[in-house]
Structure formats: structure tokens, C-alpha cells
Amino acid sequence: xxxxxxxxxxxxxxxxxxxLNAAKEVGVEIPHYCYHPKLSIAGNCRMCLVEVExxxxxxxxxxxxxxxxxxxxxxxEKVGKAVTGVLELMLIHHPIDCPIxxxxxxxxxxxxxxxxxxxxxxxxxxDKVHKKxxxxxxxxxxxxxxxxxxxxxxxRFLDEVTGTRELHFFxxxxxxxxxxxxxxxxxxxxxxxxxxxxxxxxxTSKDFRxxxxxxxxxxxxxxxxxxxxGCNVDAHCKGDILYRxxxxxxxxxxxxxxxxxxxLTYKAMNEARLLIPxxxxxxxxxxxxxGSLLPDVAFRLxxxxxxxxxxxxxxxxxxxxxxEELYLLRRLATELLGTKNLAFTHRVAEDGFADDFLxxxxxxxxxxxxxxxxxxxxxxxxxxxxxxxxxGIDALLIFGNGIGALSEExxxxxxxxxxFVVQAGTNEGPVSKAATAVLPSASVAERxxxxxxxAGRVQRFRFGFPARGKAKNPIEILVGLGNRLGAGWTFAGxxxxxxxxxxxxxxxxGMSYDSIGMFGQETKCHMS
Amino acid sequence: xxxxxxxxxxxxxxxxxxxxxxxxxxxALKKAFAMDPGQIIDEVKKxxxxxxxxxxxxxxxxxxxxxxxxxxxxVLVVNADEGEPGTFKxxxxxxxxxxxxxxxxxxxxxxxxxHACWIYIRGEFVREARIxxxxxxxxxxxxxxGRNILGSGFDLDVTVHRGAGAYICGEETSxxxxxxxxxxxxxxxxxxxxxxxxxxxxxxxNNVETIADIPWIVTHGGETFAALGVEKNGGxxxxxxxxxxxxxxxxxxxxxxxxxxxxxxHAGGIKDGKALKAVIPGGSSTPVLRPDEIDVSxxxxxxxxxxxxxxxxxxxxxxxGTCMVRALSVLMNFYAHESCGQCTPCREGTGWLKKIVxxxxxxxxxxxxVELILDLCxxxxxxxxxxxxxxxxxPAQSFIWKFREEFDRHIGxxxxxxxxxx
Numbered sequence: 001x002x003x004x005x006x007x008x009x010x011x012x013x014x015x016x017x018x019x020l021n022a023a024k025e026v027g028v029e030i031p032h033y034c035y036h037p038k039l040s041i042a043g044n045c046r047m048c049l050v051e052v053e054x055x056x057x058x059x060x061x062x063x064x065x066x067x068x069x070x071x072x073x074x075x076x077e078k079v080g081k082a083v084t085g086v087l088e089l090m091l092i093h094h095p096i097d098c099p100i101x102x103x104x105x106x107x108x109x110x111x112x113x114x115x116x117x118x119x120x121x122x123x124x125x126x127d128k129v130h131k132k133x134x135x136x137x138x139x140x141x142x143x144x145x146x147x148x149x150x151x152x153x154x155x156r157f158l159d160e161v162t163g164t165r166e167l168h169f170f171x172x173x174x175x176x177x178x179x180x181x182x183x184x185x186x187x188x189x190x191x192x193x194x195x196x197x198x199x200x201x202x203x204t205s206k207d208f209r210x211x212x213x214x215x216x217x218x219x220x221x222x223x224x225x226x227x228x229x230g231c232n233v234d235a236h237c238k239g240d241i242l243y244r245x246x247x248x249x250x251x252x253x254x255x256x257x258x259x260x261x262x263x264l265t266y267k268a269m270n271e272a273r274l275l276i277p278x279x280x281x282x283x284x285x286x287x288x289x290x291g292s293l294l295p296d297v298a299f300r301l302x303x304x305x306x307x308x309x310x311x312x313x314x315x316x317x318x319x320x321x322x323x324e325e326l327y328l329l330r331r332l333a334t335e336l337l338g339t340k341n342l343a344f345t346h347r348v349a350e351d352g353f354a355d356d357f358l359x360x361x362x363x364x365x366x367x368x369x370x371x372x373x374x375x376x377x378x379x380x381x382x383x384x385x386x387x388x389x390x391x392g393i394d395a396l397l398i399f400g401n402g403i404g405a406l407s408e409e410x411x412x413x414x415x416x417x418x419x420f421v422v423q424a425g426t427n428e429g430p431v432s433k434a435a436t437a438v439l440p441s442a443s444v445a446e447r448x449x450x451x452x453x454x455a456g457r458v459q460r461f462r463f464g465f466p467a468r469g470k471a472k473n474p475i476e477i478l479v480g481l482g483n484r485l486g487a488g489w490t491f492a493g494x495x496x497x498x499x500x501x502x503x504x505x506x507x508x509x510g511m512s513y514d515s516i517g518m519f520g521q522e523t524k525c526h527m528s
Numbered sequence: 529x530x531x532x533x534x535x536x537x538x539x540x541x542x543x544x545x546x547x548x549x550x551x552x553x554x555x556a557l558k559k560a561f562a563m564d565p566g567q568i569i570d571e572v573k574k575x576x577x578x579x580x581x582x583x584x585x586x587x588x589x590x591x592x593x594x595x596x597x598x599x600x601x602x603v604l605v606v607n608a609d610e611g612e613p614g615t616f617k618x619x620x621x622x623x624x625x626x627x628x629x630x631x632x633x634x635x636x637x638x639x640x641x642x643h644a645c646w647i648y649i650r651g652e653f654v655r656e657a658r659i660x661x662x663x664x665x666x667x668x669x670x671x672x673x674g675r676n677i678l679g680s681g682f683d684l685d686v687t688v689h690r691g692a693g694a695y696i697c698g699e700e701t702s703x704x705x706x707x708x709x710x711x712x713x714x715x716x717x718x719x720x721x722x723x724x725x726x727x728x729x730x731x732x733x734n735n736v737e738t739i740a741d742i743p744w745i746v747t748h749g750g751e752t753f754a755a756l757g758v759e760k761n762g763g764x765x766x767x768x769x770x771x772x773x774x775x776x777x778x779x780x781x782x783x784x785x786x787x788x789x790x791x792x793x794h795a796g797g798i799k800d801g802k803a804l805k806a807v808i809p810g811g812s813s814t815p816v817l818r819p820d821e822i823d824v825s826x827x828x829x830x831x832x833x834x835x836x837x838x839x840x841x842x843x844x845x846x847x848x849g850t851c852m853v854r855a856l857s858v859l860m861n862f863y864a865h866e867s868c869g870q871c872t873p874c875r876e877g878t879g880w881l882k883k884i885v886x887x888x889x890x891x892x893x894x895x896x897x898v899e900l901i902l903d904l905c906x907x908x909x910x911x912x913x914x915x916x917x918x919x920x921x922x923p924a925q926s927f928i929w930k931f932r933e934e935f936d937r938h939i940g941x942x943x944x945x946x947x948x949x950x
Contacts, residue, residue, distance in 0.1 A: 043716040044870045046911055057910040063716055085907030089876035122900060127883050150869065169711060169869065172694075174879035176869030 002068040007075050019061035019072055020048055028074055031083060031112050033090075033199045034151040035062035038256045039160055045090075045151050047112070049082045050074050058082055083116045092123040093174060095133075095146045103201030105214040109149070131177050138166070138185025140192045140206050140260055145177040148202035154178065154194045161257065162188040178202075189359060192263040193256075196246055205244070207264065212243045221248060221518070223451050223461040225320060225444055226262035227349075228362040230453030232519070233258060235266065235445055240465045242266040242445055250519050253457065259359050266445075272428040274440035275469025288437070290472065297422050297437055298484035304395030304420060305337055314341035314384060314393045317375050318400030319364035321474060322449025323458065324497035326366070326373050327505065328478040328489075329399060336485040341393065343381035344370040345404050360454055369452035372507040372523060388414055395420040399474070401429035408433060424477050441474045442467035449475075449494045450516065452523060458511060459520035530756060532744045532764050533737070534780040537624040543659060545666040548627040554672055556743035560635040561680040563746075568639035572742065574750030576762030578783075580617075581607055581698070581735035582811060582840040584828040591640060593722035594730050602730040604637050604645040605707065606739055608660075609691050609698040611650055612811035613862060614842030617766035618736035620778045622649070622656040625740065626663035630686065632739035634672060635746055637684050640732060645686045648703050651693040661688055695866035699914045700733040702868065713870045714914035737766055758784030761827040765838075769795040771845035772802065784830075787822045791845055798847055806846040806931070810839025812859055813919030815926035816846075836926070851946035852931040853938050856923060857885045863920035874917035877908040881924055893939035898928055 001012040004022050013022045018041075023030050034045035041063050049058040053071035058079065061072075073079065091109065098104045131145035155167050155178060166186045167178050180186065186194075195205040214236075222235040224245060231254035233245040245266050247258040277293050278285045305313045315333040317326055326344075333342040347363050354361040370377060385404065387393060396418045403411055411430035415421050423435040426443050445464040452458050467473065475497060479489050491497050495513055502508045507523040515521055541547040548554070560568055573588030594602055606629070610618040621629055633645050649657045664686055667673045675683050689707055691697050697706045701715035704726045725731020741763055745753045754762035761783035767790055768778045774796030781794065787809060791797070798804050804819040809826075815836040824830050831838045846855060864882035869875045881904060884897055905921040912918075928935055937945055 041716065043913060044872070046872050049911065082907065082911060086872050086911065089872050089880070089907070092876055092880060123880070124883070127880075129879070149872070150875065172869045173864050173867040174869070174876055176875060 002066050002070070004066045004070050004072060006072045013066050017066050019050060019052070019059070019064050019066055019070075022066050023061065023072075023074065030061045030074055031087075031116055032062055033108055033149055034153060036153050036156075036197055039153060039156040039197075042152050042156065045149065046086045047083060047090075049079060049086070051076050051079050080116075084119055087112055087117045088119055088122070090149045091117075091121075092127075093129045093131075093146070094149075095128075097147070097201075101147065101201040102204045102209055102214075103147075103198075107201060108199035129174050131175075135179070136185075136206075137180050138187060138191070139194075140263070141186055141194050141203050142206055142209060143179070144202050144204070145179065147200050148178055149200055150176055150178065151199060152178075153197045153199070154203055157194060157197055158186075158188075161193075162190050164188040167194075189259045189261065189355065190257060190357075192260050193247065193258070196256075208244050212238055217243055218464075220445075220464040221460070221462045222444060222464065223365060223459050224258060224262040224265060225365045225451075226259070226265040226363065227360040228364060228367055228454035229254065229262075229358050229360050230365055230451055230457065230459050230520075231258040231262055231358060232459065233262075235464055237445065237464055240446075240468045242269050242464075252519060253453065253459070254358055257358065261359070268427055269443040269445050273443070273468060273471070274425055274427060274432055274438060275471055277437075277439055277470060279437045280435065290470065293437060293439070294477070294480045295484050297439070298481050300420050301337060301395050301397065301422070301481075302485060305339070308394045310338040311341065312392065312394040313337050313339045314388065314396050315339065316381075316384070316396065316398045316400070316403065317342065317344040317370060319344050319346060319362075319367040319370050319377070321366060321370075321399055322447075322461075322494065323366065323369040323373065323452060323508070324449045324494045324501060325399070325474045325478060326370050326375060327501045328475065328482065328491070328497060330373055330375055332478060332482050332485070332487070333397075336482055336487055341384055341387065342375055343384045344375050344377045345381060345400055345402070346377050347402070347405060350405075362454065365451040365453070368454055368456055369450075369458075372452060372456070373501075373505060385414065388417055391417045393418050396422070398423045398431055398435065399425070401425040401427045401431055403431065406430060424474055426471070439477050440469065440471040441477060442471050446471065447473045447475070447494070450498065453520075456507075456523040457520045458508070458516055458523055460513065460516055529782065530764075531780045532753070532756065533621060533625065533628060533740055533766065534778075537620065542624060543626055543663065545627060545663070545670055548625070552747075553627050554631055556746040557631050557634055557672065558678065560638055560746050561678060561682065565639045565641060568635065568746060571745055571750035572639070575741075575745045575753040576750075576757065576760055577738060577741055577745065577753065578761055578828060579735055580737035580741075580765065580841065582612060582813075582837075584838065587734065587738050590722070590734075591732060593720065594640060594732065595723060598641060600729055601644065602640055602642040602732070603726050604633065604640060604642045605700075605704065605726055605731055605733045606633060606645065606647040606736055607698060607700065607703060607733050608647050608649040608653070608656075608736045609703060610653075610736070610840075611695040611698045612813065612840045612842060613859070614768065614770055614808060614844040615811045615840040616768045616770070617778050617841055619653060619656050620766065621736050621740050622653070622660050626660045627667065628740040628743060629660070629736055630663055630667050630672065632742040633686055634677065634684055635742050636732075636734070636739055638680075638682055642732070643683050643685065645684065646707055646726065647686065647688050648697070648707055649688055649690055650698075651691040657688055657690055664688065694868070695862075696868040696914070696916060699916065702914070703733065704731065711868075713868050714916075716913055757782055758825065758827050760829060765826070765841050767794075767826070767841045767843060769843045769845065771843075772799040772847035773797065773845050774799055781826075784825050784827045787817075787824050787826050787843070790826065790843055791822065795843075795845070798845065800847075802847040802849065804845065805848045805850055806852065806855075808842075808844040808846070808923070810837045811842040812844065812862065813922055814839040815922045816930060818930050849946070851889070851944055852927055852934045853885065853889045854944065854946065856927040857882075857889045859923050860885045860920065863916065867916060867920075871912040871914075871917065873908045873911040874920070877904055877917060878920045880904060881920060885924070888935060888938045889944055891938065891941075891943035893935075893942070895939065897939060898932070898935050901928060 032048040043063040048061040217236040224231040232248040232250040415434040446467040702712040706712040721731040860882040864878040
């Protein structure tokens with residue numbers, strides 16, 4: 001392993017490590033724009049210049065590989081002047097429109113100016129080169145060529161990650177700009193990532209534009225619920241409103257990326273939410289209180305089982321629920337209600353679209369978790385729907401907002417066959433428009449838990465903010481119902497449920513929130 | 529004095545294969561085929577042949593950088609993108625003696641064990657490209673190119689590739705990108721072209737003049753060639769003299785000729801009996817010299833000693849009465865126009881230099897502008913992937929260092945003392 005001395009500190013690094021990455025190891029910050037760990041090295045922004053002993057010229061830390069005995073300094077006057085000099089040149093044509101720029105607060109130019117610049121402008125205002133602002137280049141992206149520092153990250157992303165190559169460099173010298181060919185806009189499912197990797201405000205998200213200043217946002221770790229890939233995300237909220245999802249790096253799942261569809265799944269957590277418990281009496285909604293509604297629901301489920309037999313009670317689970325919730329729901333159905341009528345609803349993309357990168361056809365985050373916890377889907381679910389349609393069910397507990405791909409009319413017709421339908425769901429949908437009782441539940445952002453992705457990887461999502469309105473954590477709902485059915489459960493929070501689950505469920509044996517950690521853990525047995 | 533390249537250039541028919549052969553053309557090739565490839569490389573090393581494109585890197589040493597194993601095909605690329613303002617020597621070779629180039633290519637490829645060669649000719653050279661194309665067709669027809677050349681068993685294909693008019697494509701790695709059909713951006717090194725070059729193959733890029741010297745070296749031996757020049761600078765050079773001289777043109781002179789002699793003896797002195805004001809000695813990017821500095825040998829080391837370069841052999845003679853600010857402004861316009869836009873310091877810096885020098889010339893210079901130029905130069909020099917930023921900085925710095933008073937006068941008087949005339 002070559003040994004590098006940087007600013008007097010010595011560090012051993014693996015063969016092939018660049019100066020920039022070695023510096024990170026010892027906490028030395030080397031400013032950079034064009035370098036991105038997931039893209040090829042371009043070396044063209046020239047911000048990462050460092051002094052290397054025996055080299056007459058300053059070297060780019062991003063592209064220079066450490067050799068044994070190399071001595072590097074980043075704290076000399078020469079390096080300082082070079083970095084400030086490059087930064088000055090990046091800024092001479094920049095419009096400095098930070099007050100109306102969405103990147104402000106997380107902008108590479110602002111951050112490095114405060115750290116390495118703080119120079120006065122020496123450039124004449126009338127000399128600025130003007131380029132086209134506010135260009136819709138397709139996908140989720142708006143391009144402002146004046147703010148661009150031509151680092152080429154976006155061009156490399158479209159070349160190396162999506163392979164679609166829509167953005168290119170045009171013109172030369174200080175008139176250089178990136179753009180698309182006329183009539184050939186961004187056409188891939190991963191355009192949102194361009195706004196993430198753009199270190200400045202040149203590529204911004206159409207969805208997030210002018211919505212919120214970033215310094216008001218709070219971030220928490222979450223998992224995208226858009227498909228069974230389970231991309232790790234940072235969810236950004238202000239108060240109890242979500243503003244955006246950004247990919248959180250996880251090399252085992254999504255590297256540094258996420259798809260455009262998943263990126264917009266946060267909207268459902270803001271809009272058309274079920275916030276107040278209610279019952280439907282003679283077709284009209286009547287607000288109910290949790291204190292009386294939960295015992296009432298438990299009573300009526302039990303009564304149906306007692307009256308017509310456990311075979312006339314059914315539970316539809318949701319692959320949008322966490323492992324913890326599915327575990328409790330299974331126990332509630334099989335142990336407390338004693339019914340075999342348990343299946344999870346499934347929803348796949350209408351066109352069955354999946355790609356060989358991130359997007360999966362199964363549009364649920366936890367179908368694999370439901371299977372591993374012994375809840376059947378597929379044929380069992382179809383059989384259960386047939387049974388309901390045949391009038392074979394008197395009381396039905398539904399988790400989730402929809403039943404398969406049934407439309408509102410189809411759902412209403414199906415549920416009309418069941419005298420008592422209780423729903424625990426997050427959003428207005430076909431089910432909430434037909435259910436007898438509705439128990440509003442917390443969204444993914446409002447609760448914690450784990451999902452098991454398509455590859456059997458268990459990943460945690462975290463609590464972001466308290467549930468809106470009177471919505472409750474589904475675990476609380478399940479424990480409330482369970483105890484009124486005689487369970488005697490003492491679970492408090494998802495962690496305690498997971499501990500119990502890990503003790504009895506073979507695929508999860510030996511797992512804990514600690515062992516799952518930041519990046520998830522694979523289950524032991526793999527189901528096909 | 530003995531000449532290597534231009535001996536028969538006066539004969540217009542020398543560009544035709546039959547005339548070329550009457551003067552002993554392609555005899556060197558026959559000799560080369562009887563030699564071992566390693567022997568040819570040794571002769572080139574002994575010849576002290578320095579690259580004629582501008583950097584002056586020893587050609588034999590460059591050839592030695594090719595990987596030893598022959599598992600990947602190698603290619604030779606001839607740089608005929610002659611774009612440095614003030615330089616116009618390669619076009620003379622291409623128009624007057626294209627077979628010198630082609631014979632040089634075949635011998636070089638045989639020595640390098642390359643079976644493919646591209647000649648990258650600058651876009652503006654329409655006539656030159658046509659003549660080279662015709663010469664290549666002649667060579668194929670006569671069996672000097674193609675399969676089993678002269679029964680030696682050696683195969684070689686030569687293709688002309690036309691540039692599209694970018695100065696930067698004279699830089700070898702952007703030339704390679706352009707040749708591959710990509711945007712002409714210089715590549716980050718390493719890897720160097722000798723290991724990963726055109727189409728990912730080990731590649732040697734040589735200037736037209738460098739390659740055209742090869743047949744003579746093979747015929748007469750490396751040491752004979754070296755003796756035509758001075759220490760470390762073998763042979764002769766084609767030197768293009770332009771500007772205010774009585775006989776502008778291309779001269780083949782010893783690599784160790786005196787710069788003052790080039791101007792006053794070979795090029796006939798300054799036009800209209802004027803005094804000399806300045807000399808740009810080796811193409812527009814080389815630092816300018818004052819008249820008292822030109823009594824110097826034109827070899828690479830001697831020129832470096834006085835802080836300038838022999839570069840690509842383009843001597844630009846500037847007479848008294850020329851506004852040096854205006855002259856620099858012209859150069860800065862050129863570099864700002866030709867910066868490829870890849871590296872920040874060059875992309876933004878060349879444009880800024882153009883604007884500052886331009887406003888000084890226009891009588892709108894500001895207090896501190898000269899210091900600003902010098903500081904900006906310091907922030908650009910050596911900070912980019914390729915040397916284009918340096919090429920813009922070297923004239924800017926040297927014009928100010930050597931003609932500072934003209935810049936100060938422009939700013940002080942808020943007008944051009946020369947009345948804005950060139």
C-alpha cells in the first residue's frame with residue numbers, strides 16, 4: 001500500500017487511490033466540481049489543484065494517483081491562490097442570481113466562495129457573456145446555461161449511466177454551453193438525477209423549482225415506495241410537508257441514483273390524505289373518535305367470526321406496509337381472528353415496464369417481505385377476491401388504499417358484497433369511498449419500519465415528522481385491535497415488533513435494527 | 529549549405545511520383561526494408577531529430593514510448609493541422625514534396641511496426657489535402673502503399689482525415705479525439721497516446737516535417753543528419769519568416785542558425801528600411817523578443833535560455849511604428865476564439881484577456897489593468913489539461929514585460945498613440 005504524506009499527515013492508501021480520495025480519508029478537504037465518485041474522471045474544472053513534491057506544476061488531485069512516498073500540500077499560498085483564481089474565473093460570467101436560484105443553500109459556488117474565495121469582483125459587468133436561461137430540456141429538468149460551470153458531470157452521467165447522451169457541449173471558449181440537440185430532449189427515466197449531480201444551479205428540478213428554500217428543509221432517511229427496488233432516499237420536509245426525495249447512496253441497491261417515477265412518489269404523502277377516522281352510515285361519512293371506533297371495529301370483526309364462522313372473515317394485507325406491520329397483521333388474522341382468508345394485494349405497472357437498472361415492474365416496496373412473512377399474494381389474492389365477490393365474506397379488514405388494479409366502480413361493487421368493511425389506509429382512494437369504517441394511518445414519512453426489497457434486502461425507513469391530522473401509526477392500530485381481540489400485546493413502536501419478528505420468523509432470524517444499519521441487510525433465505 | 533527537404537522544391541513536378549523517383553525518391557524505403565526496425569529507430573535517435581510541431585520533443589525517444597509487446601496494433605498519426613499563426617512550413621512540404629512525407633510515413637511505420645496511418649490535415653488546407661490525396665493514390669498504384677509493399681511483406685494503409693478548422697486539434701490528444709469523430713477536446717494524461725491513443729491503440733503522433741526528415745536520415749545516416757544542426761538539435765529546420773521583411777517565405781536552414789541572420793540575411797532585412805521593433809520567434813504563442821535579444825542561435829536550448837522558444841519555426845517580424853497593444857489584442861482574440869472550453873482557466877481566462885487588452889487598445893483601459901493581466905496570466909499558466917492557456921499567456925506576459933511603457937501610455941492617454949492602426 002503506497003504511503004502518502006498530505007499536509008504533514010501520513011496515510012496508507014490502497015493502490016490506485018487518487019490524491020483527492022486519500023485526502024478525504026484524513027479529513028483534508030480538496031475543493032472540486034467535475035469529480036463525482038460515480039462518474040469517470042474529467043479533470044477539467046481545475047479546482048482540485050494541489051502541490052505535489054517533485055512536480056513543477058500543480059496537479060489535479062482528482063486524477064493523480066498516489067505513488068509511494070508522495071508528499072502533497074494543499075495548504076500553501078500557491079495552492080490557495082490557484083484555487084481562488086480558478087473560482088474567480090468560474091464566477092466571472094455567472095449571473096449571481098442566488099436570490100432567485102433554487103440551488104442557493106446547497107450550491108457548490110456559494111460554498112466554495114465562502115471557503116476559498118471571498119474575493120472582490122474584478123470583472124466588468126458589461127463584459128459578462130449572456131447565455132440562454134430557463135430552457136426546458138425535457139424530463140424533470142430546466143437548464144440555465146448562464147449558471148453552468150461546464151463541469152461535464154451531466155454529460156458524463158448521460159453517457160455512462162443512462163447511455164442516452166442527450167446533453168452535449170456546444171460552441172467554444174467562454175461561449176461554450178451545454179444543451180440538447182434541437183428537438184431531441186432528455187428522454188430517459190433518470191433525468192431527476194441531473195439536478196442532484198449538478199453542483200450549481202444550472203440544472204434544476206421542474207418539480208422543486210421555486211417551491212422552498214433548501215435551508216428550511218429537514219432531511220431524514222427513507223426508502224422509496226415506488227417499486228420493489230427499495231432505492232435509499234433522503235426525504236426532505238418542512239414541517240409536515242414533504243418537498244422532495246433525493247437518492248441516498250447505497251452501492252448495494254441504487255448507487256447514487258433513483259428513477260423519475262420514484263422521485264415523485266412523495267406527492268401522495270402530502271395530498272388527498274385520510275386524516276380523520278370516520279364511519280359510513282347510510283352512505284354518508286360520519287366523523288368517529290379513535291377511542292370508540294377501535295373497540296367497535298374489534299367487536300364487529302369478532303362478532304362476524306363468531307356468527308358466521310372464521311371463514312367468513314377476511315384480511316387483505318398491503319405490500320406498502322412494513323415488515324413489522326405485516327407481521328402483526330398476520331398474527332391478528334391467523335391467531336386472533338383465526339381466519340385463513342389472508343392475502344396481500346398486488347399492483348404492477350400497467351405496462352409491466354421494468355429496466356435492467358433500477359425500475360422494477362412490482363410497484364410495491366414490500367411484496368417480498370409479505371411473502372417471507374407467510375402472507376400469500378398472487379393466486380391466493382385472486383381467490384380471496386372471488387370469494388368476496390361471491391358474497392362469502394361478512395367482515396373484511398383492508399390495509400392499503402386500493403384492491404389490486406380495481407377501479408373505483410369495481411371496488412365499490414366488490415365491497416358492496418361485504419356487510420362490514422374496515423380500512424386502514426393513508427390516502428383517499430377506491431377503498432375509502434366504499435369502506436364502512438376508515439382508520440387513517442401514518443404515511444411512510446410519519447412512521448418507521450423496514451421493507452424487504454425484491455432481492456430480499458431488509459432496509460429501514462425512518463420517522464420524519466408526527467402523523468398529520470388524527471392519523472395513527474398502523475402498529476398502534478394493530479396493537480389496539482389485537483389487544484381488544486385478546487392478544488395482550490405490549491409492543492411499543494416498530495423496534496419492539498421487529499425484535500419479536502426476528503425471534504420467530506426464520507428469514508429474519510438474528511437480524512436487528514443495529515445489524516441492518518444504514519445500508520440494509522440481506523435475509524437469510526431467498527425465495528424465488 | 530546542404531538541404532534535407534527543399535532540395536528539389538523549385539521543380540513544380542517534384543510532387544509527382546515519377547519526378548520524385550527521378551531524384552532518387554523511395555530509394556530510402558528500399559534501404560529501410562533491408563534494415564531491422566530497431567536499427568531505424570537507432571538512426572533516428574542518433575539524428576537528434578527534435579519534433580518539429582513546436583514542443584521539440586526528441587522523435588526517437590517518443591518512438592521508444594510504444595509498449596514493447598506487439599499484442600495490440602499500433603498506429604501512426606501525422607499531425608498536419610498546422611494552425612499556429614506565423615507557421616506555414618508543413619503546407620510547403622505537402623504541396624511541393626508530398627512523397628517525402630509518404631516515404632517518411634512508410635519508413636516510420638515499418639520502424640514502429642504500425643500498419644495504419646492517418647494524416648490529419650487542417651480543414652483550411654483544401655488544396656494541400658488534394659495534393660496529398662493524389663500523391664497517396666500514386667503511391668498505392670506504384671506499390672509503395674497497400675499490401676506487401678515492394679515485396680517486403682509489409683502492409684500499410686494511409687488515410688487522409690480532414691480537420692474542421694479548430695486550432696486546438698493540433699494538440700495531439702484533441703487531434704486523436706477529432707480523428708475518432710469526437711469533439712476536439714484534449715485528453716487528460718496519463719494515459720499517454722503511446723499506450724492509449726487513437727481508437728484506444730498505441731499511437732505515435734508526429735509532425736509532417738519530422739516524418740519528412742526520416743527518408744534522408746535513413747539514406748545518409750543519423751549522424752550525418754545530426755551534423756547539419758548543432759548539439760541536441762540535429763538537421764535542418766524549415767523556418768517560415770513573415771511580417772515586415774523584404775523576402776518573406778519558408779527557408780530551410782540549420783537548426784542552429786542565428787535568429788538575426790534569418791531576418792537580416794536570409795529574409796533580406798526589414799521592409800522599407802525601417803527599424804526592427806520586435807520578433808515573435810517561433811509561432812504566435814512564443815514569448816516576444818526585443819531587437820537587442822535576437823542575436824541568438826535558433827536551437828531549442830539557446831532559445832529556452834533567453835526565455836522563449838523556437839516553437840514551430842514561424843518567425844514573425846514586427847517593425848517600428850507597430851502598436852504592440854494592438855498586436856497583442858489580435859493574438860488574444862485568436863486564443864479566446866480557439867480555446868476549446870474544457871478547462872475553466874483557459875475557457876474564461878482567454879476571453880477575459882481578450883477583453884482587457886481590447887479595452888486598453890480602444891482607449892478605455894483602467895488603472896491596474898496591466899497588473900490584472902499579469903495576475904490573470906499567473907492564474908492560467910500551467911493550470912490546464914493542454915498548453916493552450918500557456919500559449920495565450922506567454923505572449924501576454926512577454927508583451928507586457930518587454931513593452932510595458934506602451935500599455936501604460938494607452939491607459940494614461942486613454943487612446944492608442946498609434947492612432948489605432950496596425
